[in-house]
Amino acid sequence: MTDNADRSPVATDARPRLSTRFTEALGIEYPVVQGGMMWVGRAELAAAVSEAGGLGIITALTQPTPADLVKEVERARTLTDKPIGVNLTILPSIAPPPYDEYRQAIIDAGVTIVETAGSSPEPHMQQFTDAGIKVIHKCTSVRHALKAQSLGVAAVSIDGFECAGHPGEDDVPGLVLIPAAADALSIPFIASGGFADGRGLAAALALGADGINMGSRFMCTVESPIAQAVKERIVAASELDTNLIFRTLRNTARVAKNSVSDEVVRILNDGGQFPDVQPLVAGARGRKVFEQGDIEAGIWTVGQVQGLIHDIPSAGEVVRRTVAEAKQRLQERLAQFA
Incomplete structure (x- = not known):
């Protein structure tokens, strides 16, 4: 399916005002953030979201080197003069990337907003703070959010169990x-x-939140750099078409349901360990999915929210109609109590 038509019930030509503590703290127009996503958060997508009034985010580790990250930020700035953030995800690894060098590249590029995720932002806070960079830390529990608050982050992004990627091990959905x-x-x-x-x-x-972060929704937009076949698969899929892998390893990840993730679940449920599935979950295979459109080539990340995604609009259209529809819904519901 490649229909780019707007299926939203609300008009999108107006620009309603929607200010929250989050927009005021970050200097953006709307409380709508495009989360940092591996192989997805590139200049065109981030710039399109920011230009529409949200906050677009470039994923640092998608770029092969820190120098390439600086160039990607510069490229985004040719597309918009509005604030753009950079995601720095810190995860345990046998051969970790040069996080310190990527952090310095973020500073050298003049970025003013950083989204950290994966583990504590503490090792990076001093340098980011000294450089005047505001940190949004993404976490999956209230206790981790409180820790991030104590470290001086500007804001927190709290990730419910429905999310794509790593939902943590508490299994608490967003409604709670x-x-x-x-x-x-x-x-x-x-x-x-x-x-x-x-x-x-x-x-x-x-x-009680001050805005939202959307990943899967922005994957499925015109400016998203992933293959058209993957976008069409998201449109066709339902909320049931994800798998939770690595549950038995206490490193849960929500990914698209396909033959590869089915096999990973089967092996681990039968008592297998990480070495038994390592060839199946290799990052290079997931990158092939996004770049070549072969949805069975490897593990790729998407959330249950794909069941609510029915089209492939521009990223700017997603921002505008999300804000317009939110305003309309709130007004209609409040009117019922008048």
Whole structure:
């Protein structure tokens, strides 16, 4: 399916105002963030989101070297003069990337907003703070959010169990996690996992969040650099078409349901260990999915929210109609209590 038509019930030509603590802290127009995604967060997509008033994010480790990251940020700046963030995901690895060099590249590029994820941002906070960079830390629990708050981050992105990628091991969905975070945190926070449209933004705001982060929804846009076949697969899929892999290893990841992820689940459920599935989950195979469009080539990440994604619009259209629909939904619901 390649239909790019707007299926939203709301008009998108107006630019409603929607200011929250998050937009004020980050200097953006709308509380809609395009999350940092491996192989997806490149200049064209990030710039399109930011130009529409949201916050686009370039993924640092998608770039092969720190110098390439600086060039990618510069390329994004030729497409928009609005704020753009960079994601730096820190994960345990046998051969870890040069995180310190990527951090310095972010600083050298003049980036003012960073999304950290994967593990504690503490090793990076001093240099980012000294450089005037505001940090949004992505986490999957209230306790981790409180730790990030104590480290001085500007905002938190709280990721519910519905999300793509790593949902943590607590299995707490957004309907509980978002208000729990609202009760505990004093800094702005945005809700992640399960958001695709204005209904989700309205719900997140009602639950106490200051905005939303969307990953899978922005994967499925015109500017997203992944293959058209993958976008069409997301449109065709339902909320049931994901697998949770690595559950038995206590390193859960939500990925697209295909023959490869089915096999990974089977092997691990039968008592296998990581070496038994390592060839199946190699990152190079996942990259092949995104670049060549072979959805059975490897493991690739998408969230349950794909069941709410029905078209392939521009990224700017996603931002505009999400905000417009959220405003309409909130007004309609409040009118019922008038």
